[in-house]
Amino acid sequence: MGIVATVVLALAATVVAQRSRWRSSGMLPADRNGVPTWDVDPRFPHDLFTFVRVEYDSYGGRGGGGGCWTDYPDSDLNFSLRLQQLTTMKVNPDPITLRLTDESLFDYPFLYMIEPGSLVFSEAEVEALRNYCLRGGFLMVDDFWGDSEYENLRDELKRVFPDRDPVELPLSHEIFHCVYDLKEKPQVPAINAARRGFNGEVGSWEWARDGSDTSTPHYRAINDDEGRIMILICHNTDLGDGWEREGEDQWYFDEFSVKKAYPMGINIVTYAMTH
16 A cells, blocks of 8 residues: 555544544533644744744735635644644644734744735735745645636735746646645635536536636746745635535545645645755
């Protein structure tokens, strides 16, 4: 059995074993929504990977989604748990949220931003993100669909890096293979969109508000001068929903969380932490 198959089976077994406990709110802290915690070595309180969600402002509510708080906190908690269980990383059980202008930003090498289709950066945020990326930081952008939302993000990132454009990553790029050997670029829809029911079709994409085609997932990168990914743009996919919804539906968990959302997420964090 290959290493990928072994890890996928381990994840599935872990979730099956824990699911009954997660549903018993009396056994676990209510403020973690049933996600178990774990101990960290008190001698090395800062020698941990911490999942950091970026707080940002949206332009007049444009986009209609939940903005930077979409899938929060379940997505962040579940993904942190799986990183702790399925990798050799020492992971902080308590993910955090920060604004780009927070003075502690540079303490964290990985940032996660969700639903950026209507975000707008302040000038201070533009400068902070530019400095963060050029000094070795990594930003993952997730969960936005269609052409207009992508154009908004591209315009904002152009303010950050006027001389750098996003480039489409080929499937051969190491980020698709560094832990899990993925055979396709994963596309994860929200759980409701996954079951559209058109003549029995099982969908893997969501409709765009502007009506544009969303059937193809895109993974684009803004690189530094050495070719390191500074910003990874996961477009026409929603990895975060695969993390958030893992305990709600067995079919969705098997098809999207186990096969796509967690493998790609673990690959992304592994790449970020080794580059």
